[in-house]
Structure formats: structure tokens, C-alpha cells
Amino acid sequence: MTVLQVLVKTKSFLGLLFSFVLAACSSTNNNAPVNLKAGLPVGAVLSLTGNANVYGQDQRLGLELAQAAFKPGSSMPLNLIIEDGGSDEAGAINAFNLLINQGTTALIGPTLSQQAFAASPIAQRRGVPVLAPSNTATGIPEIGSFISRVSAQSSVIAPLSINKVMQLDPAIKRVAVFYANDDAYSTSETTIFQKAIKAKGLNTVTVQRTQLNDQDFLNQITSALRAKPDLVVLSLQAVDGGNLIRQLRELGFKGKIVVGNGMNTPNIYPICQRFCDGILIAQAYSPELKTKENQAFVATHKAQQGGRVPAQLTAQAYTAYQVIAEAAQRLNKREPLKGMPLRQARLLLNKEILSGTYNTPLGKISFSRDGEVKQESFYVAEVQMNPDGQTGRFALLK
Known part of the structure; x- marks a missing residue:
């Protein structure tokens, strides 16, 4: 861990202390079955307010496009719950705790690397998979075995x-x-x-x-x-x-x-x-990539956004959703999630995410054992x- 990361964690001490209290008081029973009434619950923490909202808005669009693309006909649709993590560590910490306590099986986010060093350790301690769509700083996957990313490192x-x-x-x-x-x-x-x-x-x-x-x-x-x-x-x-x-x-x-x-x-x-x-x-993304997955993504984006091509952050957020959706489908076919304890579902979903290969708008991607994205084209x-x-x-x- 770098000196800066230690300082980040120190700066966020009060927020982290508050997170411990929330975790201890959580009403979520990890042995209770996953709540599948509206689909598999997945949270996303985006910077929708503050200076980083210029990124969060791109990301929310990517998630919305992915919801429309992967929901129809799915035997295990995702129930996406988006929370505003603001543009600081405290906002991300609070949003992570809220979504984890609501029984989400995985998290997408947060938007900033600075936030990730403060909030992702909470998910790691509680055994919740995190898939980061825009955290490029060195050391993100090293936070722990439940932390991975689709954003290529700097x-x-x-x-x-x-x-x-x-x-x-x-x-x-x-x-x-x-x-x-x-x-x-x-x-x-x-x-x-x-x-x-x-x-x-x-x-x-x-x-x-x-x-x-x-x-x-x-x-x-x-x-x-x-x-x-x-x-x-x-x-x-x-x-x-x-x-x-x-x-x-x-x-x-x-x-x-x-x-x-x-x-x-x-x-x-x-x-x-x-x-x-x-x-x-x-x-790490080009709208000119000539794959059927990217061409379909670009066409949908243009149709909804007045002919504008998608930004990298939009493509990466879309990809994060796609990875979780496809991993959940595979897992559910092999080991039905209905009736599965939440703790077990989180653990198995994390393993499924890391073991898969995905054809995405970024191209074909997979993950290293420690959660680092493996991508071919830049x-x-x-x-x-x-x-x-x-x-x-x-x-x-x-």
C-alpha cells in the first residue's frame, strides 16, 4: 500500500468508523436467501453530484443502456439500484454501506479511485463483489479478493x-x-x-x-x-x-x-x-472497434443520444453491468440462486465473474486471478x- 493510500484511509477515518457501526447494526441476515422478487439485486455507486458528476452521468447512461440490452428474456434479470456516491470518500462509504445492508449481491463503482480506496475495503470485509468501471489507479484489485475492475490500469x-x-x-x-x-x-x-x-x-x-x-x-x-x-x-x-x-x-x-x-x-x-x-x-475504448457487440452498442447509443458516439466511461459502465449479468446467468444455470443464502450467492458470483470471458464493447476481456482486467486493444x-x-x-x- 502506498503512503497516499494510507493517508486517504486516515482522512476517511470517521467515515470508516461510521461504516463499522452500520455494518454491526445491519439488519441484513447473510444466511437469509437472496431476495429475487425484482431480480438479482445489484448496486451501483456513481458520482452524480459534485465535480465528478461529469463522469457519473456518462456511467449512468452506460448502465441504463445495459439494463435495456440484457433484461429481455433473461432467466435471471438484474435489479439495479443506483446510489449517488458524490465526489468524495464519505459519499462513497455511505452509499456502499446502504447498498450492502439492502442485500445487494454485487456492487458497481465507485466512480473515483480516491473513493475506491476508502469504500471498497468495506465490501471486501463483508464479502461483496465489487466491479470497478473507472478506477485506474495502481492498487485497486489489491484491496482484496472481492475487488476487480473493467477499467485498464494507468x-x-x-x-x-x-x-x-x-x-x-x-x-x-x-x-x-x-x-x-x-x-x-x-x-x-x-x-x-x-x-x-x-x-x-x-x-x-x-x-x-x-x-x-x-x-x-x-x-x-x-x-x-x-x-x-x-x-x-x-x-x-x-x-x-x-x-x-x-x-x-x-x-x-x-x-x-x-x-x-x-x-x-x-x-x-x-x-x-x-x-x-x-x-x-x-x-481503453474506441467506438470504431469493428465487433458486433461494439457496433450494436454504438448504434443504440447514437439512436438515443442524437447521433453522438459513446464515451469511454459509458462503455466501461455498460461492460461492468454486462459482466455481472452474464456471470449471474451462468451461475444460476449451474446452481440456482433461488433459496441460496446471501453470503453464498456473493461468494459464488464473485468466483463466476473472475472465471469468465466476455465479448463486450471494449472487445474481448477476462480477468486475472486478482481481479485485474485483461484486455487486448488500446x-x-x-x-x-x-x-x-x-x-x-x-x-x-x-
Whole structure:
């Protein structure tokens, strides 16, 4: 466990203490049979309020599309219960406890890695499978045997964009790095970025630290520009990252910008506006993937969203639901869930999730023994903004 993760847990001490009390007072009887009246109960904890709601809204859409796709004709439909985890640790902790105490057999979420380090240990202690759709920080599956993810870790994704930007501009030599020092995702990803930068023989001329919810970056940007970087690399969430890019361009930086997974959403467009144009980002999903599963997913998304293609977070949330739905179907055929004690159902469902192979919008995926997603294809995209300065697309770079 990293020092940051320890600090995150310390920061969340009161929330975790409250969770222990809730767990002790829970009326859920783990030996009682699973409640299948409305389908197999599965919870989802999404950031629907706070700064991270730009991610949570993408994820909720993915879950809604998956519900429609996997419910018809199912012998074991899922009863999805969505809770708002806010954008902090306390919100995720409370939502996890609420859903676990309601007798859910598995959880999807939470949205942020920072939240996962605080909330997922609760599910681990209580034997509830968690499938993370957007937690990319190092150490997420290592929380425990009930924790897995469909979001590829930053150590796989982040170096791809550094490789690509060097192909596009081999003259790059000097790099400025920005990251939020109070965010688990940012601190994890920037370490990976900085290793990739060093491996390419580039010179990191400055490392600028910000904090979540910062809006004014004048001091950090001014300091960075004095170092005359050719490339800026950001590991920030969507809102603060979008604001920093806009201010960076307004203050005169004209070089390449590489951003991390925290900005992997079309919701950045209204934030950095025309200044989003040209930023590079590695991705674990492409709407251009030519599989029948992805083409069906994209077609449905376009039909419901006015022709817009799905975002990575939408595809990953859809995939998380699909994995649990298919695993539940297989398990129910082999060992009927009707009458099964809740504790046993959670344990067997977790094993079933990890043992399967799934054809998803992300492509074919499976899991390692410790819950890490195994995925074949990754991409690098460049943001291309439309003339309105409010909309754009992630254009894949070949």
C-alpha cells in the first residue's frame, strides 16, 4: 500500500468508523436467501453530484443502456439500484454501506479511485463483489479478493500517449508535469507518466502540484512556462484539468498537451472549450472497434443520444453491468440462486465473474486471478473541436 493510500484511509477515518457501526447494526441476515422478487439485486455507486458528476452521468447512461440490452428474456434479470456516491470518500462509504445492508449481491463503482480506496475495503470485509468501471489507479484489485475492475490500469494506458506524441513531434525535449497531490488517481498516474517520460530520454523541467477543486492555476502555469517546456503532461480530473488547459493556452503555451484518463470524457469540451483542440489522450475504448457487440452498442447509443458516439466511461459502465449479468446467468444455470443464502450467492458470483470471458464493447476481456482486467486493444486519440467551441470528438490516431 502506498503512503497516499494510507493517508486517504486516515482522512476517511470517521467515515470508516461510521461504516463499522452500520455494518454491526445491519439488519441484513447473510444466511437469509437472496431476495429475487425484482431480480438479482445489484448496486451501483456513481458520482452524480459534485465535480465528478461529469463522469457519473456518462456511467449512468452506460448502465441504463445495459439494463435495456440484457433484461429481455433473461432467466435471471438484474435489479439495479443506483446510489449517488458524490465526489468524495464519505459519499462513497455511505452509499456502499446502504447498498450492502439492502442485500445487494454485487456492487458497481465507485466512480473515483480516491473513493475506491476508502469504500471498497468495506465490501471486501463483508464479502461483496465489487466491479470497478473507472478506477485506474495502481492498487485497486489489491484491496482484496472481492475487488476487480473493467477499467485498464494507468500503467498500461498512460505510456501510450507519451509514445504517440514523440512520434508526432520527435523534437520534444522538455516536459512540464501537472498533477493533483490530494487525489489518488492523479498521484498514481503522474508517477507512471514521469517514468514514461524518463524512459524516452526527455527532461522533466518542472513538476507542478495542484489540488482538487482548484480553479486558478496562474502561479503554477507561470512557474512552468518559465522552464520553457515543449510538452505539458496533465494528470487531473475533468473540471480542474479543463480549466488548467484553458488558462495554459490563454497564457501563451503553444506546445503539445498530453492528458490522462481523468479527462477521458466529452464533458471536458464545455470546460476548456476551443482550447481542448489538439490534446492527446490514451484510451481503453474506441467506438470504431469493428465487433458486433461494439457496433450494436454504438448504434443504440447514437439512436438515443442524437447521433453522438459513446464515451469511454459509458462503455466501461455498460461492460461492468454486462459482466455481472452474464456471470449471474451462468451461475444460476449451474446452481440456482433461488433459496441460496446471501453470503453464498456473493461468494459464488464473485468466483463466476473472475472465471469468465466476455465479448463486450471494449472487445474481448477476462480477468486475472486478482481481479485485474485483461484486455487486448488500446488507442490514442486527439481531441478535435468543432467550430462552435463547445462540441468535438476523440479522433483516433493510427
